[in-house]
Amino acid sequence: MSQMAKTIDPASQLMIECAACEGIGLTWDRLEAMQPQCGFGKLGVCCTTCQMGPCRIDPFGTGPSEGVCGATAQTIVARNLARKIAAGCAAHSDHGRTVAEALLLAAENPDSGYKIKDEKKLRVVAEEFGLAVDGKSVEAIAKAVAEACLGEFGKLHGELVMAQRAPEPRKALWRQLGIMPGAIDREVVRLLHQTNMGVDADPTNLLLSGMRCALADGWGGSMMATDLQDILFGSPKPIRTKTNLGVLKAPKVNVIVHGHEPVLSDMLVEASRDPEILAAAAAVGADGIQLAGICCTGNEILMRRGVPSAGSFLHQELALLTGAVEAMIVDVQCCMPGLPRLADHYHTQIITTSPKAKMPGVRHMQFDENRAYEVAKEILLAAIEAFPKREAARVNIPKEEVDLVAGFTAEYVRTLLGGRFRPSYRPLNDAIISGRIRGVAGVVGCENPHLTQGKSHVDMMKELIRNDVLVVSSGCSALAAAREGLLTPEAARIHAGRGLAEVCEAVGMPPILHVGACVDNSRILIACCEMLKEGGLGNDISDLPAAGAAPEWMSEKAITIGFYVVASGIYTIFGEPQPMMGSPEVRDLMCREFEEIVGGRYDFEADAIKAAHMMIEHMDRKRAALKLQPMMYEAAPKELALASA
Numbered sequence: 062m063s064q065m066a067k068t069i070d071p072a073s074q075l076m077i078e079c080a081a082c083e084g085i086g087l088t089w090d091r092l093e094a095m096q097p098q099c100g101f102g103k104l105g106v107c108c109t110t111c112q113m114g115p116c117r118i119d120p121f122g123t124g125p126s127e128g129v130c131g132a133t134a135q136t137i138v139a140r141n142l143a144r145k146i147a148a149g150c151a152a153h154s155d156h157g158r159t160v161a162e163a164l165l166l167a168a169e170n171p172d173s174g175y176k177i178k179d180e181k182k183l184r185v186v187a188e189e190f191g192l193a194v195d196g197k198s199v200e201a202i203a204k205a206v207a208e209a210c211l212g213e214f215g216k217l218h219g220e221l222v223m224a225q226r227a228p229e230p231r232k233a234l235w236r237q238l239g240i241m242p243g244a245i246d247r248e249v250v251r252l253l254h255q256t257n258m259g260v261d262a263d264p265t266n267l268l269l270s271g272m273r274c275a276l277a278d279g280w281g282g283s284m285m286a287t288d289l290q291d292i293l294f295g296s297p298k299p300i301r302t303k304t305n306l307g308v309l310k311a312p313k314v315n316v317i318v319h320g321h322e323p324v325l326s327d328m329l330v331e332a333s334r335d336p337e338i339l340a341a342a343a344a345v346g347a348d349g350i351q352l353a354g355i356c357c358t359g360n361e362i363l364m365r366r367g368v369p370s371a372g373s374f375l376h377q378e379l380a381l382l383t384g385a386v387e388a389m390i391v392d393v394q395c396c397m398p399g400l401p402r403l404a405d406h407y408h409t410q411i412i413t414t415s416p417k418a419k420m421p422g423v424r425h426m427q428f429d430e431n432r433a434y435e436v437a438k439e440i441l442l443a444a445i446e447a448f449p450k451r452e453a454a455r456v457n458i459p460k461e462e463v464d465l466v467a468g469f470t471a472e473y474v475r476t477l478l479g480g481r482f483r484p485s486y487r488p489l490n491d492a493i494i495s496g497r498i499r500g501v502a503g504v505v506g507c508e509n510p511h512l513t514q515g516k517s518h519v520d521m522m523k524e525l526i527r528n529d530v531l532v533v534s535s536g537c538s539a540l541a542a543a544r545e546g547l548l549t550p551e552a553a554r555i556h557a558g559r560g561l562a563e564v565c566e567a568v569g570m571p572p573i574l575h576v577g578a579c580v581d582n583s584r585i586l587i588a589c590c591e592m593l594k595e596g597g598l599g600n601d602i603s604d605l606p607a608a609g610a611a612p613e614w615m616s617e618k619a620i621t622i623g624f625y626v627v628a629s630g631i632y633t634i635f636g637e638p639q640p641m642m643g644s645p646e647v648r649d650l651m652c653r654e655f656e657e658i659v660g661g662r663y664d665f666e667a668d669a670i671k672a673a674h675m676m677i678e679h680m681d682r683k684r685a686a687l688k689l690q691p692m693m694y695e696a697a698p699k700e701l702a703l704a705s706a
C-alpha cells in the first residue's frame with residue numbers, strides 16, 4: 062500500500078515514510094501482516110461464547126449452519142453485536158462516572174484542584190434532577206448533582222433522568238417498545254446476561270435490548286459525561302487553535318495527552334503553566350512546555366482551552382516518530398498497546414495513568430483525583446526529565462499545522478445564530494424551512510487503517526456542505542476535517558453551497574461545527590431536540606431532515622453510538638459494515654425493519670460520496686414529508702470547490 066493510499070494527510074505521509082526508512086513497524090504494517098483477516102469474524106458469524114465452541118457458520122451454505130448448541134447465524138450475529146454495544150456503553154458510561162466522581166470531589170474537597178466552572182449549567186442540571194437549589198451553596202448543589210448522577214448507574218427503579226430530554230413521541234415509542242433505559246449499569250449487565258450461552262436467541266429481541274443499552278449511553282452515560290465536564294471544566298465556546306503534527310515545537314518539552322478523560326488532561330493544562338514546572342523546563346534548556354492532544358482527550362482541552370491537537374487516532378504512532386515527544390500520557394480508550402515498543406526507538410516515555418489501563422513494562426503514574434494537581438505536576442516533571450535525552454539529529458517535525466475553530470455546543474448555537482440578546486434556534490429552523498439549508502448531518506467517529514486516513518470523512522463532509530447540508534462533527538472525524546482547513550469560517554465561502562455559505566458568512570461560523578469528543582455526540586441529540594422545540598420541523602427526531610454517519614469507524618463505542626442514534630430516529634450510514642453481513646436476516650432488520658420500528662435505520666456504504674448522496678436523498682424525503690420549501694440554490698459546482706481548495 063502506498064503512503065498516499067494510507068492517508069491523505071501530508072504530515073502523516075512524511076512520518077510513515079520516515080518509519081519505513083528507520084525500519085519501524087506501524088499499524089499499517091501490522092494490518093498487512095494480518096492478511097487475510099478472518100472472514101468469519103468480519104461477517105460476525107464466529108461465536109466464542111462458550112467452551113463447546115468456538116463455532117463458525119459457513120456463510121456460503123456449504124458448511125455448518127448451526128453452532129454446537131444449535132445457534133444459527135442470526136442469533137450469533139445479533140448476540141455478538143449486542144455484546145459490542147454493551148462494551149461501548151460501558152466505556153462511555155464509565156467515563157461519565159469518573160467525571161461525576163470528580164464533581165463530587167470538587168464539591169467536597171476544595172484542595173482537590175477541581176472547581177465548578179459553569180454554575181449556570183450546574184443549576185439547570187440540578188433542577189432537571191428535581192434538586193433544591195434556592196439558598197444552597199454552589200458546592201452543595203454540585204454535591205447533590207454528582208450524587209444524583211452517580212445514582213443513575215445503579216438506581217433500583219425508574220427511567221434515566223437525562224433521557225427525559227427526548228421529545229414526548231420518542232419517549233412514548235421507547236416505552237411502548239420496552240427500550241426506555243433505566244439504571245446504566247443494569248442495562249449493561251442485562252445485555253451481557255441476555256447474550257450468555259443459552260439465553261436469548263431472537264435477533265430482534267437481542268437488538269432491541271441492544272438499543273436500550275445504547276440509549277443508556279447516548280441519553281445517559283455520554284450525556285452525563287458531556288454535561289458534568291461542562292460544569293466542571295467550563296462549557297466550550299468557539300475558540301481558534303491549530304491541529305496536526307506541526308503543533309509540536311522542537312525547542313519545547315513536548316507532552317502529548319492521549320485518551321478520553323479530561324479529569325487528567327485539563328489538570329495537565331493547568332499544571333503546564335505552573336512557575337515551578339516552567340522553571341524545571343528552563344533548567345534542562347527547554348523553552349517551556351508544549352502540550353498537545355491526540356484523540357478525544359485532546360478534543361476536550363482543544364474545545365475548552367484552545368490546546369492544539371497533534372492529531373487523531375492514526376496519528377498516535379506518527380507523533381512519536383517526530384523524535385520530539387518527551388512523554389505521551391495515556392488515560393483510557395483508543396491508546397494502542399503497541400505504543401511502548403515504538404517509543405523504545407526514541408527517548409519518549411509512555412506514561413499510563415489509569416488503574417484500568419496499564420501496559421506491560423510501562424511507567425505507571427496513577428492519577429489520583431484527590432491530589433490531581435500534584436500528580437499532574439509529577440507527570441510533567443517526568444516528561445521534563447526526558448528532554449535532555451532527546452537526539453537532536455532525529456528530530457523531524459512536519460511543518461503542517463492548520464487553523465481551526467472548535468467549541469460549538471447545543472447551547473452556544475442558540476447565541477451564535479440568534480445573537481446575544483435573542484438566543485434561539487429560530488434562524489436555523491427558518492434557514493432549513495426556507496430551503497437555504499437542506500438539513501443537518503452528524504459526521505463522526507474514528508479512523509481505520511483499512512481505509513485511507515481521513516479521506517472518507519473529508520470527501521463526505523465536502524460533498525454534504527457543497528449541497529447545503531450543515532455538518533456537525535466530533536472525535537477523530539472533526540480532526541480530519543480540521544486538517545483540511547474545513548473548520549474555519551473562511552471554508553464556507555470556498556466549499557459550501559450558496560445557501561449554507563450565506564448563513565455561515567452572516568454569523569461567521571464554519572460550515573462544519575466541531576462539537577467535541579465522542580461522548581459529545583450527545584450534544585447532537587440535544588441540538589435535534591432544540592430544533593424540534595423551536596417548531597416547524599415536525600414532532601419527533603425521526604421527522605427532521607437529519608442523518609448521521611461514521612465513515613471510518615473502528616471502535617465498539619462507534620457501534621453503540623450508531624445504535625443510539627438509530628434508536629433516536631436518525632438514518633445512519635457506516636462506511637465498513639458492522640460485523641453482521643453473515644446474517645441476511647440481521648442485515649435486513651438493521652437496514653430496513655428498524656425504520657418501521659424506531660423511525661431510524663442503518664445503511665452501510667464505503668463510497669463516501671455515494672453515502673453523502675444517500676444522506677441527502679434521505680433529507681430530501683424528510684423535507685418533502687414536512688412540506689418544506691424547495692431548496693433555494695443548486696449545489697455549488699464541484700470544480701469550484703476543488704479548484705479553490
Ligand code: SF4
Pocket residue numbers: 108109110111112113114115116127128129130131132137258259
Ligand atoms: Fe458454539 Fe453455541 Fe457455544 Fe456459541 S454458544 S460457542 S454457537 S456452542
Ligand code: MSK
Pocket residue numbers: 321356357373374394395505506507508535536537538578579615616618619
Ligand atoms: S478517539 S473512539 S478513534 S473517534 Fe474518541 Fe477517535 Fe473513535 Fe477513539
